[in-house]
Amino acid sequence: MSPDARGTKAPPLLVLDDIRKSFGAVAALRGVHLELHPGEAHALVGENGAGKSTLVKILAGAHAPDSGRMTLDGHPLLLRGPADARSAGIAVIYQEPTLFPDLTVAENIFMGRQPLRSFRRIDTREMNRAAERLFDRLGVRIDPSRPARGLSIADQQLVEIAKALSFDARILVMDEPTAALSGVEVERLFGVARSLCERGAAVLFISHRFDEVFDLCQRLTVLRDGAWVSSDRTADLTVDEVVRRMVGRDVASLYPKQDAPLRDTLLEVRGLSRAGVFSDVSFSVRGGEIVALAGLVGAGRSEVARAIFGIDRHDAGEVRVAGRVLPAGSPRKAIAAGMALVPEDRRQQGLVMELSVERNATLARRRALSRLGLLSGGAERAEARQWTTRLQVKTSRLAAPVATLSGGNQQKVVLAKWLATRPRILIIDEPTRGIDVGTKSEVHRLLSELAGEGLAILMISSELPEVLGMADRVLVMHEGRLVRELSRDEADETSVMFAATGQGATA
């Protein structure tokens, strides 16, 4: 029996009908329909700001819809809070991990549901064992008794997934769970999702990666600007068709890196090492060039970027900017030398969520914008306006807190912040993580433009098409070492993956 046939016969498990939700004057959802069938994975796609995350929050019980009906098994479903959603069997994996840094991994998974022993005491040993069983199921190794603080984003995401699995959920909602995961981890996650489906659960999967969407899901719903566009079987759809529905227009070529004349070497890294993290990393980047740092999650790419920028100290080696040695361990000197770093985790490292768009955009430029030590509001606003316009940041007003923006627009604000420092070298970590197709190509066009203006760009990316489309040269890392350098012509999916997985490592 094909999944399609099963889907049409079984009554839907969860039905959302004409769901509406507004935040102040902004309508986030304008009449959304969704039917989840038991045993089916259902994809939800749409550009950033299309309302996907709002819908997830409603399913999670974190937001109450303004109007509309929800039914579970044909009975009206009322969620007064996250606890209600939980007891209804809805588990959610959020886009941004929501962990307690001070508590252990196992406690994070079982908060409020810890296994108990006599006198209702928490059975810590059993809890750790249960967490280990979940990780075994996911095929990963994370120490359940370590604190969540300091986990990489991929590991945090895995803890979130383990948390959702621990519910034995009837409905599993995954809001871009794969953004930070490596290929193997994604495969395992999908294996778990499929086995949940086989047991009659329904999965709602949100992703910008179409290969994954078509791989996992039987049905697909498109949202655009908070409104429902279509729901179809994935078998009847093509990627082009889906993209057209998402953006409501044809998207220009996805990866438009233009050839730019190469200038002098701006960034030179020699023998950079940090004990236990990476060792003997050497490469250079010239003005006008985009160099991609590829590799699996955990290969040490972000750590190299942090060391180059001076956030972490390195044990050996040196970094030269335009021929001059950069003092180690000083981001301030790195900025002064014309370097900018757009970090991977923009929520924690790139933005002050409570501050306004304009404050964030000009955060790295305070000195230049101040007179006698006082920040000039006018200068700040003018500067912010210039960059937000150039980057097409969608915000109701510049004074709005960054937290109110969608993921793609937040990324643009981080970019604006660093571009405002007029850098010569731009290091950008996962430039389009969790960003919709439209914004993605805007970011790519912008990077290409910047290279054309003579910037040296070092781009860390886990998305192969992005690496292949954007990079003039590809450096591949594997377990803390630079194992391969590929020119644009040499680089293709096979050669990069071959090197990234450590096969035939000949640097």
Add this chain to the structure above:
Amino acid sequence: MSLTDTGVTERIANTSPPDAGRPRRRLTERLLAVRELSLLLALGALILVTMLHNDRFLSSQSIKDLLLGCAILVILAVGQTLVIITRNVDLSVGSILGLVAFATGELFLAAPGTPWPAALLLGVALGAVCGAVNGGLIAVAKVPALVITLGTLYAFRGIDYYWAAGQQINAADMPRSFLRLGNQTLLGVPVLFLVALVVVAAAGFYLHSYRSGRELYAIGSEPAAARLSGVPVGRRVFAVFVASGALAGLAGVLYAARFGTLDAAAGTGLELQVVAAAVVGGVAIFGGSGSVFGAALGAVLLTTIGSSLAVLRIDPFWQQAVVGALILAAIGLDRLLAARMAARLRGRSARGA
């Protein structure tokens, strides 16, 4: 019907990276142990230095005095720890203590025959009511606890002054049996200190072993995530303020029993000592970590400093400076330990998974 029984797991287990000898000991617990050990060392050094100067510092009488002296601060520090762990603070504890102490005296004036256990219960109840006022205001006004309890600090003290109207209650006004509670010893240990020990042990056990106890840490560690995990944040925070108030009430009754002489100024300024004890004891002021044992040790250390500086004949001014230096040293130590742990954890996650 767990998935673990299927062949999938086996395949996964085979493809997973080799186990690189996972560390078994809980890092968080070790960090706390280090923190509490450093407090004990500081306490030991302090006692040693003082003893070298005056060997009667460790006589059984002065130890008894010391334990008696720190008992009330320890009880308050436990309540404060519960509050601080949830990323809040209770500045009204000194005023609650003063109000309850005076109320206890008034109770014995009005009804001299009241048995002391009844007085104790009434005092705890009055403290809990004050705590409920704090918790209720915080829940309704949605204003940081710092501001609310700063307000109630003055409000409760004001009620105390209005009630007392300049009058003083003396030991003679209170029954013997009650006053004995304040100075009696059991096997050489002051009863007051035993009460404090029981409070510390109970709160420590609760925080470590009960779901709602762990939820307090979750709330302080990441309030938004706690809400998403279905933790009843509002209810827990309210309960924590009631508990802090009740413990301040208990401390108030014990204060009355110990000193006998009461006016409206009892316990003035105590709140900052209590917060200092918690911070010195390693309770993170932004919530999410720390233990009542640490806070209790912090309270003992602060009390000991007070009496040993007196023995060493050091100007009381320096006592304040020493306490200040100690707070800064404690924060420095916390930062150092946190940085070292972060480095180790980062290294581990880069290699693993």
